[in-house]
Structure formats: structure tokens, C-alpha cells
Amino acid sequence: MLKRVKLLLSFMKGNRAQYGGAIIAVGLATLSSLLIPLIIRIVIDSVIGDTSMQMPGWILSFFQYIGGKSFLAKNLWIGGIAIVALTILRGMFLFLKGKWSAIASESFARRMREQLFDHLQYLPHDYHVKVQTGDLIQRCTSDVETIRRFLAIQFIEVGRAFFMVGAVLPIMFVLDVRMTIVSMIVVPLIFGFAIVFFLKVKSAFKVSDETEGKLSSILQENLSGVRVVRAFARQAYEIDKFDHINGQFRDLTYRLIRLLAWYWGISDFMCLMQIGTVILLGTYLASQGMISLGTFFLFSSYVGMLLWPVRQMGRILTDLGKALVALGRIQEIFNEPVEDMKIGAHRGSIKGNIEFKNVSFAYDDGKKILKNISFSVQQGQTVAILGPTGSGKSSLVYLLSGLYDYDEGSIEIDGVELRDIDRKWLREHVGIVLQEPFLFSRTVKENIGLAKKDVRETEIVEAARIAAIHDVVLEFDKGYETPVGERGVTLSGGQKQRVALARMLIKHYPILVFDDTLSAVDTETDAAIRKALKKRSNKATTFIISHRITTLSDADIILVLENGKLTQSGTHEKLIRQRGLYKRIWSLQSALEEELDGDGEHERTSGEFITKRKG
Incomplete structure (x- = not known):
């Protein structure tokens, strides 16, 4: 818990003065509200009644100067003006409290969101592979909002409660000890009840928040894969899965609501019984002349002012519990170590001479994906990789770009150990098009130009021509300004692959990696793209992963991976x-191609025969 509080305080830096100002403002607003019953008591007991005035000497001197008690009795409106003035002051202070706490909490939320997003950008590739995207979205939005709401409202209310108790109790004890003790009987009970409630609601909220994260993950996953769901007619299954988690979330939320209902119901009953007891006792004491009518009115007012903030501690502790749970979930992200982008300090020129020496690699489960891989490639050569699913093809090229770190052996680029190369520098020189290309919900032009700052339109068109997508884009109604939709849903599989390829070709990388990049395009387009690539990147070292022999056959070196x-x-x-x-x-x-060619020749021959017969 201490770590969470430290995390909270670290993000409050820069706005602590505003939080302090908000607490002072709420204290002054509380003081203004406390003075009103005191003024009414003085008017009832000392101006209308015969009790001597009990107030600081300088105030008594002022009243004596303007005419004393007789003057005030003839001008009761002065008391009314004082009450109105204090009410206006209270409103002003509450406005300042709201303004400063809102500015501080919004700044806090913005700072936390920005640092969360920044931290997520630099987490290792392996972390993003394992984590649920919907849950991350939940933590970066809903959980941050839970903390912001606590800081904007309940955090300041803690100051109000302390100001109220600290100012009211001394006044009440001075006026009448018996009434004060009776007024305070339920305060420890309510406070203890609030602590018990806090402990219960904290655990309940954690389970509820985690379930909401699962709900967000299911929703995000379904919306991203809606075409697959429709293609396999799995809408009913997805609806049942969503309804199951949604039902769990509803039940957990009902539990929270029941806890709140019990707390507010019991605490309201205790507070109202306390107020009733004070009124009954005060009525009796006032009727017996043991306390004045003004003192009775003051206690009747102060007991409500005292009890409701203490009762409000339940709400404060509830939101504190939610905020601590949210902080814990956010802290889990910050606790994840970022990827060391500067494992090595080498930032020399990269030409593309690559050598693997007995390289082995395993994921967290310990099962080796690559076993003693050794080969060497010279600058400008093309390396083709073939192998069944799960043989380690993609893992091999991921090692080359530093997305994963190898366990054994050595990888050298231009004679320099890969671990000794600055990782950011390495990725700036290795262009990679992943097996599943990702396009952003932007225009075709923006997606292609994403890889290079201040890219020229001519460069975008040139890259699109090489990727054989330029003519296709021109057929769109808006050309390069056509939105591709989220994850590129408006484009076909082959079009998405070619846009992603064009995006990589915007920059001239010395090392190129194509992870089954052209699997969704026809063989003719595949050949045209490879020809254009060879002409344009003849000095780049190229890795091509594919299952098509026609794609691999022109490579200088072909690697076959199995297990x-x-x-x-x-x-x-x-x-x-x-x-x-x-x-x-x-x-x-080859046999399949010959069979297809034979079928095509048979159809052509049959067509010519029929044409001759008709002739």
C-alpha cells in the first residue's frame, strides 16, 4: 500500500500547491458555515435575550462603539447581513476549492495517462504478446478516471472532515460538556463501521474491476475480429461468451451496491438517532434552564455538521479503496521493466553482413524454438527461409531485429555482436513487414508515410509502385486519401500486405525482412514485386519467409527449418x-502447377475444337 501512495504522490508533483489551496479553501468554507450558528446564538441569547455576550474583546469593543446591545436589538438586519456575507464567502471558497481541485486532478490524470502510454511503448514485444489489449485499455482509461475522481472530490473532503471536527469540538466543549459528549456518542461507531466497510468494498471492487477488464477484452477482441465471427456464423457463441462475463460483472456490481446500501442505511439510521437524541436532550435542558435557547440551536446545527462529514468518511474510504485498487492495477504496468534500448553503445554503419553462430532460443516456457542455428550472409544477398508451421522461421527474424534476445550462441552484424548494437539504432536499419500486417485507421497515404518523418508524396508513390499497389489505390474514389478503416478492414488481404510493404519501403534499410509478406497476393504480382525489389534494393540484405517455392527459388541462400x-x-x-x-x-x-496448366490447355483445345465445328 505504501508503494501505491508513493506512486500517487509522485504524479501529484506540479499540482501540490493547487491541492493545498483547495484544502485551505474548503477549510475557510467550513469556518464560514460554522460562524453562522454562532451569530444566530448571539442574536437569540444576547441581543434578544439577556445573556451577556461571549466573544473576543475587540469584537465587544466594536459593538460598544456603535451603540451596544440596544443598537443591535433595533437593527437585527445586521445579523442577517452577516449571515448573508458568510454564505457568500462560503460559496466563493467552495468555488475556488472546486476549481483548484479540478485543475489539479485533470493535470494528474493527463500526466498519468501520458506516462502510461509512454511506458507501454517501451515495454518488450513479449509483454504485448501475452497481455490482453482490452485489459490494458481498461487500466489506462477507467482506472485512471477512478483515481482522478477520488482526487477531485473525496481527497479534498478529507480536509473538510478534519476541519469540521477540529473546529466544532472545541466550541461545543466550551459551551456544554454534557451535550458535547451526547453529540459524540455515535461518532466512533460510525468511523469504525466505515473502516469495516472500506475493507469489504476494497476486495469487492478489485474483483469487479478485473471482471470489467475481461469484459473490455472480449468486446475489443470481438470488434477487431467481427469479420471472422460473421464468416463462421459464430455470433451466437460470441454473444453467449459476452453475456456470461457481463452477468458476472452485473452480479459483482450488485454486491457493491448492496454493501453501499447497508452502509448508507445503517449510518443514516445511527446519525438520525443521534440528532434526535441531541434534540430531545437539548429540549429538556433548555426547558429546565440548564442551557440557553441559543446554545440549544447551536448544538442542533453543529451535531448535523459534525455527523455528516464523519458519515461521509464511508464514501471517502469507499472511493479510496477503489482508487487503491486502480493504483495497484496501474502500478503493475509501471513495475514491468522497459526494454533496454541501449544494451550496447555501438551505433556504427550497418551494411548487412550477418552471421549466426550456434544460436538457440526459447520462450518463457523453456521449450527451445531454435536449436544451434548457424549460417552466414553477405551484404546484398537474399536469404529465403522455408519450414512448416512452428519450425521457428518468424522467431529467427525476430531475433535479428532485437524483438527477442537469443539464449545461446552469437549473432554478428558486420562483425559486431548484435547485443552490442544500440537497439534503437538496430531497428532503424532493419525494415520488417510482419506476417500479419497492421494498418492504422488513417488514409492510405498516412499509412504508407508513417515510417518516415516529413516524407514527400513522390516517395509515397514510388514505394507504392514497387509494392504493386499504386494502380489499385488510383482506382479508389479518393485515391491516396482513402481511409483504410480500423486495422485496414476496408482492404483485401493482399492489398493490406502491399500497403504494409510500401510503408517499409519508404526508408532505405540495409536489411529487409519479409515474414510471409506476399502470401495473400497472386504469383504474378508476387513475381513483379520481387523483381522491383531486387532492382531497387540490390545492395540490401534480404530475408524472405514463404511457403511458395517460386518466391524462394531466386534466393542466393535457402534455409530449411524443421523443429x-x-x-x-x-x-x-x-x-x-x-x-x-x-x-x-x-x-x-510443381505437380500442381503442371496439373493446372494441363487443365488450362485442355480448355483452350476444347474451345478451339468447338469453334471449328461451329465454323
């Missing part, structure tokens, strides 16, 4: 003469 091991390597001509996976796939794809 994380490098089982074959060489050129296309060499590998088709060796027994192994590459030859089997080549034979299958």
Missing part, C-alpha cells in the same frame, strides 16, 4: 537434388 533445426541450406538447384523437405514441397507444387 527449430537447420536441416538444409543452399541454392534452389542444389536443394531440389537433395532428399528432404524442400524437394518434397517443390515436387508437390
Whole structure:
């Protein structure tokens, strides 16, 4: 809990003066409200009645100067003016309290959101793979708002409660000890009840908040994959899954509401009984002449002022419990170590000579994905990688770009150990198009130009031409200004891949990685793109992952991975003469192409025969 409080205080830096001003303002507003019953008591007992005035000497001197008691008795409106003035002052102080606390809390929320977003940008790739996106959204929005709301409202109310108790009790004890003790009987009970309620509601809110995070994750996942849901007619299944979690969230929220209802109901009953007891006792004492009528009125007013802030502690502690839970969830993100972008300090030129030496890699479960991989590539060469699903193809190129760190062996780029290269510098020189391209909900032009600051339109068009997407874009109604929709939903799979490819080609990288980038385009477009790439990036070292032999066959080196091991390597001509996976796939794809070509030739021959018969 102490760590959470420290985190809270760290984000309050820069606005502490405003929080202090808000607390002082609420204190002055409280003081203004306390003076009103005192004025009414003096008017009842000392101006209308015969009790001597009990007030500071300088105030008595002032009243004597303007005419004393007789003057005040003839001008009761002065007391009314004083009450109105104090009410106006109280309103002004409350306005300042609201203004300063709102500015401070909004600044706090903005600062926390910005640092959360910044921290998430630099967390390792592995963290984002494992975490639920919807839950992260929940923490960065709803949880931050819970803390902001506590700081804007309840945090300042703590100051009001302390001011009220600290100022009211001395006045009450001076006037009548018996009435004060009776007025205070339920205060410890209410405070203890508020503590018990706080402990219960804190655990209940944590479970509720985590369930809301699951609900957000399901909603985010469903909306992102709505086309898949529709394609497989799984709407009913998704609705049932959502309804199940939604029902859990409703039940947990009902529990919170029941806890609140019990607290407010019991505390209201206790407070009203206390007020009733004070009024009954005060009526009796006033009728017996033991206290004055003004003192009775003052206690009747002060007991409400005293009890309601103490009762409000339940609400304050409730929101504090929610805020602490939200802080804990946010702290979990901040506790995640950011990726060390400067593992090494080397920032020399990168040409593209790469060597893997006995490289092994495993994810957190300990199962090795890559086992003793060794090969070398010279600048400008093209490396093709083939292998079944799960063989480690994508993991290999992820190591090259520093998204994961290898466990054993060595990877050198231009003779420099990859770990010794500044990671940010490395990624600025390795262009990668991932297996599942991601497009932002922006225009085609903005998506392509995203990789380079101050990119020229001619560069965007050139990259689009190489990626064979330029002519397609021109057919759109708005051309390059066409919005692609969230995650590129308005484009086909092949179009998305080519836009992502164009985005990477905006910059001239010395190392290029294509992770099954052209799987959704036809073989003719695939060949055209590879030809344009070779012409444009003849000095770049290129890695191509694909299952098409036609895509791989022109590579200088072909690597075959099976179960994380490098089982074959060489050129296309060499590998088709060796027994192994590459030859089997080549034979299958060649046979399929011949069969398709044969069917096409048969259709052409049949068409010519029918045409001749008709002729």
C-alpha cells in the first residue's frame, strides 16, 4: 500500500500547491458555515435575550462603539447581513476549492495517462504478446478516471472532515460538556463501521474491476475480429461468451451496491438517532434552564455538521479503496521493466553482413524454438527461409531485429555482436513487414508515410509502385486519401500486405525482412514485386519467409527449418537434388502447377475444337 501512495504522490508533483489551496479553501468554507450558528446564538441569547455576550474583546469593543446591545436589538438586519456575507464567502471558497481541485486532478490524470502510454511503448514485444489489449485499455482509461475522481472530490473532503471536527469540538466543549459528549456518542461507531466497510468494498471492487477488464477484452477482441465471427456464423457463441462475463460483472456490481446500501442505511439510521437524541436532550435542558435557547440551536446545527462529514468518511474510504485498487492495477504496468534500448553503445554503419553462430532460443516456457542455428550472409544477398508451421522461421527474424534476445550462441552484424548494437539504432536499419500486417485507421497515404518523418508524396508513390499497389489505390474514389478503416478492414488481404510493404519501403534499410509478406497476393504480382525489389534494393540484405517455392527459388541462400533445426541450406538447384523437405514441397507444387496448366490447355483445345465445328 505504501508503494501505491508513493506512486500517487509522485504524479501529484506540479499540482501540490493547487491541492493545498483547495484544502485551505474548503477549510475557510467550513469556518464560514460554522460562524453562522454562532451569530444566530448571539442574536437569540444576547441581543434578544439577556445573556451577556461571549466573544473576543475587540469584537465587544466594536459593538460598544456603535451603540451596544440596544443598537443591535433595533437593527437585527445586521445579523442577517452577516449571515448573508458568510454564505457568500462560503460559496466563493467552495468555488475556488472546486476549481483548484479540478485543475489539479485533470493535470494528474493527463500526466498519468501520458506516462502510461509512454511506458507501454517501451515495454518488450513479449509483454504485448501475452497481455490482453482490452485489459490494458481498461487500466489506462477507467482506472485512471477512478483515481482522478477520488482526487477531485473525496481527497479534498478529507480536509473538510478534519476541519469540521477540529473546529466544532472545541466550541461545543466550551459551551456544554454534557451535550458535547451526547453529540459524540455515535461518532466512533460510525468511523469504525466505515473502516469495516472500506475493507469489504476494497476486495469487492478489485474483483469487479478485473471482471470489467475481461469484459473490455472480449468486446475489443470481438470488434477487431467481427469479420471472422460473421464468416463462421459464430455470433451466437460470441454473444453467449459476452453475456456470461457481463452477468458476472452485473452480479459483482450488485454486491457493491448492496454493501453501499447497508452502509448508507445503517449510518443514516445511527446519525438520525443521534440528532434526535441531541434534540430531545437539548429540549429538556433548555426547558429546565440548564442551557440557553441559543446554545440549544447551536448544538442542533453543529451535531448535523459534525455527523455528516464523519458519515461521509464511508464514501471517502469507499472511493479510496477503489482508487487503491486502480493504483495497484496501474502500478503493475509501471513495475514491468522497459526494454533496454541501449544494451550496447555501438551505433556504427550497418551494411548487412550477418552471421549466426550456434544460436538457440526459447520462450518463457523453456521449450527451445531454435536449436544451434548457424549460417552466414553477405551484404546484398537474399536469404529465403522455408519450414512448416512452428519450425521457428518468424522467431529467427525476430531475433535479428532485437524483438527477442537469443539464449545461446552469437549473432554478428558486420562483425559486431548484435547485443552490442544500440537497439534503437538496430531497428532503424532493419525494415520488417510482419506476417500479419497492421494498418492504422488513417488514409492510405498516412499509412504508407508513417515510417518516415516529413516524407514527400513522390516517395509515397514510388514505394507504392514497387509494392504493386499504386494502380489499385488510383482506382479508389479518393485515391491516396482513402481511409483504410480500423486495422485496414476496408482492404483485401493482399492489398493490406502491399500497403504494409510500401510503408517499409519508404526508408532505405540495409536489411529487409519479409515474414510471409506476399502470401495473400497472386504469383504474378508476387513475381513483379520481387523483381522491383531486387532492382531497387540490390545492395540490401534480404530475408524472405514463404511457403511458395517460386518466391524462394531466386534466393542466393535457402534455409530449411524443421523443429527449430537447420536441416538444409543452399541454392534452389542444389536443394531440389537433395532428399528432404524442400524437394518434397517443390515436387508437390510443381505437380500442381503442371496439373493446372494441363487443365488450362485442355480448355483452350476444347474451345478451339468447338469453334471449328461451329465454323
